[in-house]
Amino acid sequence: MTTLVDRLLRKFNLLPKVVVAASASSALAQVKRIEDLRNIPRYPPFMEGLPVHAPWVLLTTQKELTGGIQQLIANQELLETHYNPAMLRLATLVQLLPASQAHHHRGAGGMLRHSLEVGLWSLQQTEGKLIRGVVTPQQRRVIEPRWRLTVFLAGLCHDLGKVVTDLTVTDRENSQKWRPYNQSLYDWAISHGIENYFLHWQEGRGKKHTHVSSTLIDAVISKETLDWISDGSTDALIWLTESLNNNPGSSNQIHNFVVRADQLSVERDLKSMGAAMAGYEIGVPIERYLTDIMRRLVQEGIWRINEPSARVWNIEGITYLVWPMAGEEIARRTRDEDIPGLPKTPDGILDMMIEREIAFLREAEGDPFFYIAPDVITEKIPDMRLKAIRLRDQALISSMPIPPISGQIHSSKASSQNVPSTSVEHVERAEEMPPQPQHVSSTSVERLSEKCLSLDSLEGAMGELLRVLIGEFNLGKKSFADLGVKDPNGCVYLKWPDTFAGYGFTPKQILTELSNMGWMIPASEVAKIGDAVFSSGVAKAIKLTADVGRLFVVDDQPVSEATEKTAIDTVQPSSSLSADSIAEPVAAEVSTSAIRKPAQKARTKANPSDAVVTKPKLPVISSHSGNPNASVSTPIKTRKGKPIEKTD
Incomplete structure (x- = not known):
């Protein structure tokens, strides 16, 4: 219904003469499926669900972690019989489930990633450790590999209870519900023809998952593995269940490894991809672009770590980037990939990193840069110092912990020049x-x-x-x-x-x-x-x-x-x-009429190695510049006076 006020407003062009509501209604009437609008961003976003993937494909995306595990275990038979099957069964069980709703590893695949990290880093802590109560070498040969496998499995399975207590999984229509004790998430999705599954988080879940994690170990650990671990002693199995239930006994020799690895995994994720990036979900996340570039430079081996000519150094627990070389390589990537919002010069990148507190300079007066002297270099070159900036956290550039090395940090490079x-x-x-x-x-x-x-x-x-x-x-x-x-x-x-x-x-x-x-x-x-x-x-x-x-x-x-x-x-x-x-060198034309002063002659006698010095008149002569068939033979005298015949 059009009122008198509406007609007056339209007469004076204060209201549009075309009814917008009608046109909008007609446009929406032409949309038959909601998928036609999926390319248009909206809030809240459309629920797409998580896709189903083959377990081995998911493990391929975590190659740096699975590869690290394989490097720690030299016995190929153990890998193929116990370690690899456990990782594959885990990927079958949890697929792309996140580890939490709004905390660490909250993205797709977070639970798989977090579980592999804790498993790997728990296993790393066993390097060089001795088991209490194991005395003879014969006992150690039998028990140590079983103990290390148990530590790894405790880390791998420590969060399994979350699939029971923290969330439920359904299809799009909410007509099919996954039951973790019945079958794995992958098998459930395949059996029901489900391509995308949807998550429903439980309220008041707290830490309830720790009470039920041990009830799901059969889904990840095979009977063959459990039988092998218990061969000779049941202590390892007891420690495993105690650790999964977060109730270790006084003699438990694996739980502390898992706790430290879990804390490290959570801390690193929050610093790199979680809380550290909070507030940048809308707009151009340039910090994420930058950290992604730095991570790729590390993964591709362009940025070496803690070795001569490295770009990344962890000196006594603090991470440094050698500057401006690191900045030039970042800038080259931003130019090549034409990333919007990122500076294209080392100075611009440094300004952005300082402004966003990704990196820091020295706050004291004088030179704003740090000058690092890693022991691995100063052992060979005592006075060498590298100009660098301090990175906020190593987790920004590496998903794997960077081991610290010893070295010194200086405020200037004054003494780095070994020149009197x-x-x-x-x-x-x-x-x-x-x-x-x-x-x-x-x-x-x-x-x-x-x-x-x-x-x-x-x-x-x-x-x-x-x-x-x-x-x-x-x-x-x-x-x-x-x-x-x-x-x-x-x-x-x-x-x-x-x-x-x-x-x-x-x-x-x-x-x-x-x-x-x-x-x-x-x-x-x-x-x-x-x-x-x-x-x-x-x-x-x-x-x-x-x-x-x-x-x-x-x-x-x-x-x-x-x-x-x-x-x-x-x-x-x-x-x-x-x-x-092309590979053939061309001799320089030289003159053999070198004349020395008396003082130089006296010096020549004192130092026989300086007997003859010749002066070149032309730096380069190429036989190809004239007659190609001509052959030019030029004698070259060395300081020892022996001519060398070079034929061009």
Whole structure:
């Protein structure tokens, strides 16, 4: 019914002339099924239920946990007979049920995940533990594997009672109800043709599940396993039922393992996926995107943990990320995946992490970063310190506990440079010298035009390693004359892998890090390592950029004489070269008319290894630049005076 007021309001355009209600009714009348609206978000959300999946598929999603269990048990027969069947039966029983309604592991699959975590971490605690009352080696061989299996099963089954006391499961129409004592959830769903099942939480459930968990062990633990555990002694079975009922006796030797593992699992989940992310369910959950990226970097092995060249360090229980290298790798992922809402630069990511309290900087005055010195590195390189930020909790980046290692935390990297004051002055003096006129390639020009590096600006593990290496050259602990050579362009060749021996880094780590930092020039498109002429002759070498090379200034060879050494450069591959010719080095043309001053001659007598020094006039000569049939033979003299014939 239209009133006079309505007509007046429409006349003055204060009400729409089309009746909205009528149009809405006609639109809804065309919708035949509620599924047509499922793509439109609404509150409360549509109830979809949890899907049914094969048990082995569910275990595949928890590979890091099942794999950890398999690594702890060396006996393959035990795994296949007792451990693996128990995990499979658990997945058959609980499917994707959550472990709680609004607390820990509250998402789909939470109960399976939580049970596997507690089982694994309970089992880990038995490593190196002795069983009270077991005296002889014969007793230990029989009882220990049964005891460890019992500990694992106690952790695996500790929450089984929740499927009875905490919730009920039905089909969509609520016409079929799952009865846990009758059959597993998977078997029930398959027998009734149910694709999605629905949960109904019980009120006032409290901790009632602890009283009935032991009544369901037959659903997870086979009779064969129970029989094997009880062979020789029934103590393990008694401890198992006591632990599941949360009523351990004074002699129980498994319950405390389960309690600690359960507490750890709950704590880590609340920090990583539970309470730590509360309040971000609506909108773009950028913290979840960020933690997901960091977790993937760890899982994929890009971020190593607690080892040389690692990005993640747990020093005395506090987790650190090496910065800015970790930030650059996060930023690369955000750019590649074009994730909305996440910064695309390391600085932007750091600001966001600090703002959201995912990570922290130092609050004291001075340098805001932490400088960590893990013992595993300082044992090899005493003064190495890594710039880092402190992570709020390790659970943000790893679902598995990261073991702590020993180390020191410093407020600055002042003492990380093993370089005496005279060496620093030497470097500064060399930086003030005007550049010598020389021909460089376009690639070298681009590199030299970049921002000049200094010892202080060398970042990360490789930066610290180079800083220590330069310091050892300057202190005479290592001989640059034996291990290094600088070409006319300022690039430095370092003998490979001799130069980097004893620092605790693998060759792969060194090559990868130097390449990622842009400090190394590959020998060719197919190889990072080439050849160079050192005092002892031709040897394998890696080539550092001129920007890094300018930092290698040693007392016995200042920059003005650095070009007296010779090097073999690698021919850049072209379409006219074969794969074999790409790998062939081309000798530098040198002059044998080196003239030394009297003082230098006296020094030559004192040090026979410096007998002959030759000056290159051209850094590279390629036989392919002229007549392809021509053969150029160039003698190269080493410091020992022995010519090397190279035919291009």
